[in-house]
Amino acid sequence: MNAPAAEVTEHASRRGGGRLGRKALRGTPMASFPTLVRNIPAYQMVPDEAVELIHQESLSILEEVGCEFRDDEAIALWKAAGADVSETRVRIDRALLMELVSKVPPEFMLNARNPERSVRVGGKNSIFVPMYGAPYVRDLDNVRRYGTLADLQNFHKLAYMAPALHSSSSIICEPMEIAVPKRHLHIIHSALKHSDKPFMGIVTSKDRAEDTMAMAGIVFGEDFVRDNPVLVAITNCNSPLVWDATMLDAMKVYARHNQPLILAPFALCGASTSASAVGAVAQVNAEALAGVAFTQLLRPGSPQIYGQFMVTVDMKTGAPMGGTPEAAQMMYLMGALARKYRLPWRTSGFHVGSKLNDAQAGYEANMLMHAAILAGANYIWHSAGWLEAGLTCGYSKFATDCEQLVGWYKYAGGLPFDDFKEAMAAIREVGPQGHFLGTQHTLEHFQSAFFMPSIMDFNSYEQWKAEGAKDHDTRGREKARNMLADYEEPKLDEGIADGLKDLIALREEKLPDSVS
Amino acid sequence: MTRRHLLQKQVPADRKPLKSASASNMADDEIILSELSDEELVQQMHDDLYDGLKEEIEEGTNILLERGWAPYKVLTEALVEGMRIVGEDFRDGILFVPEVLLSANAMKAGMFILRPLLVATGAPKQGKMVIGTVKGDIHDIGKNLVGMMMEGAGFDVIDLGINNAVEKYLDAIEQHQPDIIGMSALLTTTMPYMKVVIDTMKEKGIRDDYVVLVGGAPLNQEFGKAVGADAYCRDAAVAVETAKDFMKRKHNVRVS
Numbered sequence: 001m002n003a004p005a006a007e008v009t010e011h012a013s014r015r016g017g018g019r020l021g022r023k024a025l026r027g028t029p030m031a032s033f034p035t036l037v038r039n040i041p042a043y044q045m046v047p048d049e050a051v052e053l054i055h056q057e058s059l060s061i062l063e064e065v066g067c068e069f070r071d072d073e074a075i076a077l078w079k080a081a082g083a084d085v086s087e088t089r090v091r092i093d094r095a096l097l098m099e100l101v102s103k104v105p106p107e108f109m110l111n112a113r114n115p116e117r118s119v120r121v122g123g124k125n126s127i128f129v130p131m132y133g134a135p136y137v138r139d140l141d142n143v144r145r146y147g148t149l150a151d152l153q154n155f156h157k158l159a160y161m162a163p164a165l166h167s168s169s170s171i172i173c174e175p176m177e178i179a180v181p182k183r184h185l186h187i188i189h190s191a192l193k194h195s196d197k198p199f200m201g202i203v204t205s206k207d208r209a210e211d212t213m214a215m216a217g218i219v220f221g222e223d224f225v226r227d228n229p230v231l232v233a234i235t236n237c238n239s240p241l242v243w244d245a246t247m248l249d250a251m252k253v254y255a256r257h258n259q260p261l262i263l264a265p266f267a268l269c270g271a272s273t274s275a276s277a278v279g280a281v282a283q284v285n286a287e288a289l290a291g292v293a294f295t296q297l298l299r300p301g302s303p304q305i306y307g308q309f310m311v312t313v314d315m316k317t318g319a320p321m322g323g324t325p326e327a328a329q330m331m332y333l334m335g336a337l338a339r340k341y342r343l344p345w346r347t348s349g350f351h352v353g354s355k356l357n358d359a360q361a362g363y364e365a366n367m368l369m370h371a372a373i374l375a376g377a378n379y380i381w382h383s384a385g386w387l388e389a390g391l392t393c394g395y396s397k398f399a400t401d402c403e404q405l406v407g408w409y410k411y412a413g414g415l416p417f418d419d420f421k422e423a424m425a426a427i428r429e430v431g432p433q434g435h436f437l438g439t440q441h442t443l444e445h446f447q448s449a450f451f452m453p454s455i456m457d458f459n460s461y462e463q464w465k466a467e468g469a470k471d472h473d474t475r476g477r478e479k480a481r482n483m484l485a486d487y488e489e490p491k492l493d494e495g496i497a498d499g500l501k502d503l504i505a506l507r508e509e510k511l512p513d514s515v516s
Numbered sequence: 517m518t519r520r521h522l523l524q525k526q527v528p529a530d531r532k533p534l535k536s537a538s539a540s541n542m543a544d545d546e547i548i549l550s551e552l553s554d555e556e557l558v559q560q561m562h563d564d565l566y567d568g569l570k571e572e573i574e575e576g577t578n579i580l581l582e583r584g585w586a587p588y589k590v591l592t593e594a595l596v597e598g599m600r601i602v603g604e605d606f607r608d609g610i611l612f613v614p615e616v617l618l619s620a621n622a623m624k625a626g627m628f629i630l631r632p633l634l635v636a637t638g639a640p641k642q643g644k645m646v647i648g649t650v651k652g653d654i655h656d657i658g659k660n661l662v663g664m665m666m667e668g669a670g671f672d673v674i675d676l677g678i679n680n681a682v683e684k685y686l687d688a689i690e691q692h693q694p695d696i697i698g699m700s701a702l703l704t705t706t707m708p709y710m711k712v713v714i715d716t717m718k719e720k721g722i723r724d725d726y727v728v729l730v731g732g733a734p735l736n737q738e739f740g741k742a743v744g745a746d747a748y749c750r751d752a753a754v755a756v757e758t759a760k761d762f763m764k765r766k767h768n769v770r771v772s
């Protein structure tokens with residue numbers, strides 16, 4: 001695989017080999033894959049004319065209907081830019097809109113506190129990011145309950161250890177025991193402390209966004225975070241066609257620091273959009289473009305992410321679904337639009353509706369991730385842990401998702417031809433009959449030739465039975481447990497660690513203990 | 517494929533009356549409602565509610581009134597009973613959300629005719645609910661569903677919309693004198709605000725005058741209890757059942 005080799009941490013035998021040497025080599029690889037460079041063509045499901053039609057319809061929506069921006073400063077900015085504004089309704093002329101959108105760089109570097117974990121987002125470059133926002137966890141004993149800070153820390157540790165995850169997200173689950181006004185401080189602290197990968201910002205109020213930037217400033221340097229992306233934050237449009245004050249406040253803080261935002265609706269197709277996959281995409285495209293354009297009024301040239309993804313609504317209850325064929329089809333439209341605009345594109349990968357890490361979860365996840373990869377997504381979010389349409393983060397799901405990501409990383413990396421000659425030589429060496437298991441070529445390549453999962457089971461029936469006849473979900477939980485037992489915290493400069501603690505103490509003194 | 521070609525496939529936008537695909541596809545023989553007996557008419561109204569036929573419900577309601585039915589009898593036997601069937605099939609996954617909303621709309625049209633007559637005849641109230649999403653939260657899909665289902669069950673619903681501070685609830689209570697206060701929250705950061713509202717009601721000494729229902733996906737039974745609500749409802753159907761229960765109890769208390 002095109003992943004970096006595991007670091008060898010233990011040398012007990014004289015020659016550095018033997019049982020211990022091999023064990024160290026195959027043991028806990030604290031490796032992290034670099035940015036995924038997609039080396040396969042993007043698949044476009046509809047003709048160019050269809051993409052163009054959706055594009056034109058989106059622009060017409062913004063010109064004729066317009067979009068709400070419910071904030072005085074935002075309205076003033078739009079007026080100054082020459083948009084047609086009446087109260088909070090902004091109608092944006094297509095030339096102005098596209099001029100603003102074209103200012104967004106097609107790719108950007110997302111800096112991690114450990115430079116080796118920095119990644120690129122956009123173009124052929126993609127990253128996998130774990131989930132966000134779960135009030136509940138399905139824990140190591142398979143019990144569903146509210147999340148705690150200890151759970152969140154565990155998920156940050158797992159995110160740090162999973163080689164194919166490129167970010168620690170932030171609120172993987174909610175630490176429900178911490179008072180709401182102070183919670184964000186502990187969420188960001190945990191992400192920065194337990195992992196050295198990029199992370200995500202808080203958006204639920206202006207102060208919380210500012211606190212996030214202050215904490216990032218301590219870790220990366222205040223000057224550095226004024227201009228260099230170190231986090232990504234998600235701001236949702238309230239479909240149909242409303243950007244509300246809370247989100248606009250967060251956008252102002254982050255965009256002015258040159259921090260990328262994901263401009264997205266989490267629209268429920270059929271409830272907050274028309275019950276038509278193509279109609280829905282035209283609508284959310286308008287919403288996202290309006291959001292992207294607004295960020296360029298705040299800071300021209302700031303990196304931004306076109307945030308489209310959508311789920312359909314279950315007409316039996318009104319609840320969001322997950323891995324449905326329409327959700328996958330819509331991704332192909334969104335991907336084509338993102339390429340047209342040369343914008344980095346976020347979608348989601350494993351955002352299933354299933355309650356358990358079961359066959360339904362597997363089917364849904366596969367439907368979605370396959371589309372995300374083939375449609376050319378750059379920021380592939382909700383790629384670990386997600387269950388119940390985002391209400392629950394499962395330990396088992398997290399572990400099995402991470403294993404699948406290793407497979408998808410390889411899949412999207414394309415088919416290498418570099419050993420083609422050697423492979424052809426091997427068939428000459430073996431000839432008719434015989435087998436390849438002992439050839440030099442096999443010895444040299446077997447480790448990287450095939451995906452080698454440890455949670456998925458391909459053993460004989462007898463072996464599987466002897467090992468306790470455990471299902472995939474159970475093995476996933478065991479994997480999570482074992483990973484956590486092996487976890488070692490990445491180094492963080494003492495001065496920085498203290499700085500973070502001081503800031504938290506200072507803010508906690510000022511902030512109330514309950515919402516009002 | 518050309519742009520025109522793609523556009524041609526779109527459905528013509530001539531406005532037909534709202535009808536669900538399944539209902540309008542059924543062969544409906546012309547039925548003259550006024551020619552039906554009382555019993556047949558009530559049956560037909562149950563069917564028409566099921567199919568969300570607003571005008572037919574209005575007509576049926578008026579016919580029963582003209583025949584001397586008490587408004588309360590029209591409400592309970594024709595409308596509420598019809599919506600009970602709708603609710604049951606919604607719960608069982610036979611009817612879908614858009615169809616139920618259509619039914620609720622038809623019910624509302626009947627209610628519109630009956631409301632003044634019910635007041636005039638001093639009929640027992642079906643109940644009034646004030647509902648809103650709490651401060652800091654803009655999620656309203658679930659709340660809207662609950663509101664519409666409650667209307668469908670005959671309740672008067674005052675919808676305060678999203679992002680409601682405690683003052684909004686208090687003002688609405690004063691102005692509308694509801695029986696039930698409903699609060700919705702979808703964010704773990706806004707759900708504690710429900711306690712702020714309930715505590716303020718306690719401070720003002722009015723908490724026990726109202727039934728407080730709470731809901732939203734991240735909530736649960738224990739949370740509902742912890743903030744001091746009367747009940748947590750996991751979905752719109754349960755909300756309707758729970759509200760009806762509380763109204764029943766309220767009437768029983770009054771009678772005894």
Ligand code: B12
Nearest residue numbers: 133236266318390654655656658698700704731732733752
């Ligand atoms: C759609 C949606 C949105 C839409 C909302 C559109 C709208 N007009 O409502 C948009 C995109 C705008 C949105 C925005 C945000 N969202 Co949102 N959203 C959702 C989503 C996917 C579905 C909610 C929904 O509509 N469900 C369908 C309805 C039918 O179900 P329901 O609401 O639960 O209602 C039923 C019952 O609960 C009950 N009920 C509900 N209310 C009431 C009230 C009473 C009185 C009663 C009796 C019963 C009752 O009956 C209803 C009908 O059966 C959820 C995930 C989820 N699985 O729930 C996330 C979710 C709630 N959102 C989340 C987040 C983080 C956000 C944002 C902060 C994201 C962002 N960074 O922009 C913003 C916040 C905006 C704000 N200030 O509130 C998180 C919450 C995380 C947390 N721990 O708090 C979730 C869980 C997703 C996730 N994992 O990230 N969101």
